[in-house]
Amino acid sequence: QSEINKANRNILSHPEYYTHSCGYDSLSLRRFRFCPGCVDEGLLTFAVHDEGCKQWPGSGTGHRHCFCWHCTKKWGTDCSHSVNCNDPGLQQVRRCSDGSGSEKLEIGFVDAQAYIAWIRTGENCPDTIFENSRILGL
DSSP: OHHHHHHHHHHHHHOOOESSOOTTTTTESSEEEEHHHHHTOEEEEOOEOOOOOOOSTTSSSSSSSETTTOOOBBBTBBBBBTTOOOOOOOOEEEEEEESSSSEEEEEEEOOHHHHHHHHHHHOOOOOEESSSSEEEEO
């Protein structure tokens, strides 16, 4: 659990976009993401984007999963350069039941603008929205 907490804190410590116009796609991108494919496999892979387009990895090689850095969806099937996608916010990972008596990792999202406002004012901490539930902010 401490590894998950540390990785979540790293994501939350950089809620801003590092670029407002990435190469080719001209989209705003965050510096850090979890690889959604790895999380689905139970692995906590912390990825860094430092240049290029919204496809990660940019060459499509060097990692076993390829996803859109902007919307976090699977590259080539759910997103591509021709898709005008939306950023779901800041990722957060938790352990939860897989419905079969074991645990799995799950990604949820925090509204980044609401989170930045909460940092500034201390009011209305945003919720983390997971696929089938919501964890209320403080």
